[in-house]
Amino acid sequence: MVEPDDSPTGPGSPGTAGRVSEIDRVKAFSDAVIAIVITLLVLELRVPEHEPGGLLRGLREEWPSYLAFVVSFIYIGVIWLNHHALLRLIRGMTLGLNWINLGILFGAVIIPFPTTVLASALGHGSDNYDRRVAVALYALSAMLMSAPWMVFFGYLRRHPELLAPGVTRRYVRTQTPRPLTGLVLYGLSGLLGWFVNPVLGLVGIIVMILYHALTSEGLREGPLGRLFGRTPT
Amino acid sequence: MVEPDDSPTGPGSPGTAGRVSEIDRVKAFSDAVIAIVITLLVLELRVPEHEPGGLLRGLREEWPSYLAFVVSFIYIGVIWLNHHALLRLIRGMTLGLNWINLGILFGAVIIPFPTTVLASALGHGSDNYDRRVAVALYALSAMLMSAPWMVFFGYLRRHPELLAPGVTRRYVRTQTPRPLTGLVLYGLSGLLGWFVNPVLGLVGIIVMILYHALTSEGLREGPLGRLFGRTPT
Amino acid sequence: MVEPDDSPTGPGSPGTAGRVSEIDRVKAFSDAVIAIVITLLVLELRVPEHEPGGLLRGLREEWPSYLAFVVSFIYIGVIWLNHHALLRLIRGMTLGLNWINLGILFGAVIIPFPTTVLASALGHGSDNYDRRVAVALYALSAMLMSAPWMVFFGYLRRHPELLAPGVTRRYVRTQTPRPLTGLVLYGLSGLLGWFVNPVLGLVGIIVMILYHALTSEGLREGPLGRLFGRTPT
Amino acid sequence: MVEPDDSPTGPGSPGTAGRVSEIDRVKAFSDAVIAIVITLLVLELRVPEHEPGGLLRGLREEWPSYLAFVVSFIYIGVIWLNHHALLRLIRGMTLGLNWINLGILFGAVIIPFPTTVLASALGHGSDNYDRRVAVALYALSAMLMSAPWMVFFGYLRRHPELLAPGVTRRYVRTQTPRPLTGLVLYGLSGLLGWFVNPVLGLVGIIVMILYHALTSEGLREGPLGRLFGRTPT
Numbered sequence: 001m002v003e004p005d006d007s008p009t010g011p012g013s014p015g016t017a018g019r020v021s022e023i024d025r026v027k028a029f030s031d032a033v034i035a036i037v038i039t040l041l042v043l044e045l046r047v048p049e050h051e052p053g054g055l056l057r058g059l060r061e062e063w064p065s066y067l068a069f070v071v072s073f074i075y076i077g078v079i080w081l082n083h084h085a086l087l088r089l090i091r092g093m094t095l096g097l098n099w100i101n102l103g104i105l106f107g108a109v110i111i112p113f114p115t116t117v118l119a120s121a122l123g124h125g126s127d128n129y130d131r132r133v134a135v136a137l138y139a140l141s142a143m144l145m146s147a148p149w150m151v152f153f154g155y156l157r158r159h160p161e162l163l164a165p166g167v168t169r170r171y172v173r174t175q176t177p178r179p180l181t182g183l184v185l186y187g188l189s190g191l192l193g194w195f196v197n198p199v200l201g202l203v204g205i206i207v208m209i210l211y212h213a214l215t216s217e218g219l220r221e222g223p224l225g226r227l228f229g230r231t232p233t
Numbered sequence: 234m235v236e237p238d239d240s241p242t243g244p245g246s247p248g249t250a251g252r253v254s255e256i257d258r259v260k261a262f263s264d265a266v267i268a269i270v271i272t273l274l275v276l277e278l279r280v281p282e283h284e285p286g287g288l289l290r291g292l293r294e295e296w297p298s299y300l301a302f303v304v305s306f307i308y309i310g311v312i313w314l315n316h317h318a319l320l321r322l323i324r325g326m327t328l329g330l331n332w333i334n335l336g337i338l339f340g341a342v343i344i345p346f347p348t349t350v351l352a353s354a355l356g357h358g359s360d361n362y363d364r365r366v367a368v369a370l371y372a373l374s375a376m377l378m379s380a381p382w383m384v385f386f387g388y389l390r391r392h393p394e395l396l397a398p399g400v401t402r403r404y405v406r407t408q409t410p411r412p413l414t415g416l417v418l419y420g421l422s423g424l425l426g427w428f429v430n431p432v433l434g435l436v437g438i439i440v441m442i443l444y445h446a447l448t449s450e451g452l453r454e455g456p457l458g459r460l461f462g463r464t465p466t
Numbered sequence: 467m468v469e470p471d472d473s474p475t476g477p478g479s480p481g482t483a484g485r486v487s488e489i490d491r492v493k494a495f496s497d498a499v500i501a502i503v504i505t506l507l508v509l510e511l512r513v514p515e516h517e518p519g520g521l522l523r524g525l526r527e528e529w530p531s532y533l534a535f536v537v538s539f540i541y542i543g544v545i546w547l548n549h550h551a552l553l554r555l556i557r558g559m560t561l562g563l564n565w566i567n568l569g570i571l572f573g574a575v576i577i578p579f580p581t582t583v584l585a586s587a588l589g590h591g592s593d594n595y596d597r598r599v600a601v602a603l604y605a606l607s608a609m610l611m612s613a614p615w616m617v618f619f620g621y622l623r624r625h626p627e628l629l630a631p632g633v634t635r636r637y638v639r640t641q642t643p644r645p646l647t648g649l650v651l652y653g654l655s656g657l658l659g660w661f662v663n664p665v666l667g668l669v670g671i672i673v674m675i676l677y678h679a680l681t682s683e684g685l686r687e688g689p690l691g692r693l694f695g696r697t698p699t
Numbered sequence: 700m701v702e703p704d705d706s707p708t709g710p711g712s713p714g715t716a717g718r719v720s721e722i723d724r725v726k727a728f729s730d731a732v733i734a735i736v737i738t739l740l741v742l743e744l745r746v747p748e749h750e751p752g753g754l755l756r757g758l759r760e761e762w763p764s765y766l767a768f769v770v771s772f773i774y775i776g777v778i779w780l781n782h783h784a785l786l787r788l789i790r791g792m793t794l795g796l797n798w799i800n801l802g803i804l805f806g807a808v809i810i811p812f813p814t815t816v817l818a819s820a821l822g823h824g825s826d827n828y829d830r831r832v833a834v835a836l837y838a839l840s841a842m843l844m845s846a847p848w849m850v851f852f853g854y855l856r857r858h859p860e861l862l863a864p865g866v867t868r869r870y871v872r873t874q875t876p877r878p879l880t881g882l883v884l885y886g887l888s889g890l891l892g893w894f895v896n897p898v899l900g901l902v903g904i905i906v907m908i909l910y911h912a913l914t915s916e917g918l919r920e921g922p923l924g925r926l927f928g929r930t931p932t
Binding site: 022025028029032033036037040043095098099102105106109110112113116117120121125126127129130133134137 | 260261264265267268269271272273274275276278279280283284285286287288289292302306307310313314317321446
């Protein structure tokens, strides 16, 4: 939508130097957004309505909220770690990168919504059809989360002048498949949840989140890479 | 209300040097406020009340909430980018600038309120009159958002000693029409929504937000400027 | 409660140097808390329950919420500016200062509560007695806000080695009366609201907030000081 | 779950140097999360439902909310101070440390939930059994909070190369018992609350929080250490 803008600015304006240095402010803003999202999740944990003496039973029946909370907490933690690694790849911002980054933050900000829907659908007052809907919605949100990362890597491949010192084009190319893998596999998990079984779909989503947790340092370098005998090349 | 204060401070006080350097803290505070507002929007996305099996239908009926969420998310993103550019113009804060900045933050902080009102008015339980009210309220909030930017530029024109190194008075003058344009056109959108048709008014508001998104690097430098053949002068 | 601790730490510990430098983290933490509080206020602005066509009327009846919102927004803005000035007085943190600062943040964090109570008491479903209670509660919160500032200044007078370079003991002494003035006058406003008239008490609170807004650069230096012919000495 | 990863990264990646320096971003993220949690607590303070003239009575009946709010505010303040001291021990982050830190933040983020449950159980509509449940839940959360600190210290003992300059292994060893003490004593408080008396259990929890407040500068250096005649060794 927005054409990348890294052209020199006019005389008398704050200039490109200032714009490049503002990556720190983007980091701080993104971190703040992610910190708020990961904390807002707790607002969905509510004291159950209960009769005197019924608190423990009420708390137990809220297990879907706890499950959804833990899954989304880990998921947002993974997003933070990956976002961390992402911004270390670049040496400056452009208007285009700012909007791609806002797209990533959009994906992060909405997570509490599918989380609550999932918690609600796993509890009373919902049937299996609702569960299929909720798992598909969660998978859809995760796909929405993955999509701007692909755009980010594509943008970097077209603008190698934005790469941080020491980051090679080749490294960027090797990272590109990760969001695509995420997009495809979250999509498959959603289809699994919708057409086959919501629990299977949810398991697929959780496995994907753990996969991203283990590879958040990059595809070939994390514990998973070592597990499968891939050494840094 | 508050007279600008950039006079030298008394002996033994922390002094002007410290005050000038505190622009970083203003940036951090403003970023935090904007990050929180953009994230709080998600709290308005609620799980719909539904009967077993009715989750999907309930979610679909919430489309006004999603629309209002996306519009306000982009709007706050635009505000952040513009605020970003704004604070790069100056080299220090004064008490007057602090209060003008708090005015800008006030405009940002209230956005979730007209957003929720709009989402509510577009849904069931509201008629066309409510929609006119909601669109006019959103436009009014956007005008309230634009007003302190005008005050900011006016303040800078009267205090050129606050301009950051490399920022010319001429550059500040060329930026001044932007918030005025916003003020007038948001106002017209509100009137359009109130007197003609709420949907038209809402379209006007969305067009204005996209306009600000495309010009957030400055009026003559962004993609729009290039589109219309304006080169930096 | 907590005895100030600025004794040298044991060998092998991170050491005093590290502790002194961490004032930046205290600033960032305090700013984040204040930024969140000032933003959370908007959550109290709710879409009024209304019949189709009754949105405008419903919004109008919410005026106490808007009034309470604006007053508390300005109040928290004042707190931020003053806190700003406060931390510029010192060159390092101690455990005691950390807890005094947490006391200040406690006063800031609770503000949304008396704000909501006030908005509720000014609306339907409350009588004059409720209004007296709400105004007194707001005044009490403001006193709770002022108290730790007095402790802060008292602590600084006893620990002049913590003063930032260029800040004299004399300057600290001249600032000390400000929180005491606040404490006394918020208290009087509360008593006025309780025993005489809640509206008068509320006006007293608002005047005090504006007084602090105008003197947030220090008692003798702001616009008020100039207005009354006090020049920096 | 996640194997620590501090191996050198592949050529063309941002590299270890960048990763070590990112401790500042971890501090900022952690501070933001803790700042949000400590502020969100206020959302649990609600205007009581009341008849005209019944506001004061309604506010008084909310005392359990105030008590729970104050306890959790101090508790999160303590966590912040301790986390502060914790991150000063290290000179860089690894993937493993990041997940341990996310574990600590998990423990902090959930605190509003047991706080609200406790406030609810101390009020009307709950009996003594509910109170036992609520106190045990709060103690359980506090144990969940303490556990990742133990993992953190254990990780540091196995990776002394991560210690900040001037921090000795011996110092780390002397700090290790603190989270273990917390884990055990919060557990005992929970058992006391469950099997003997919820009020006693709650007192135990509060005493533990105050103990951690007084020792947040380290076990042998704070006011408590001086009280018992322990001098730094």
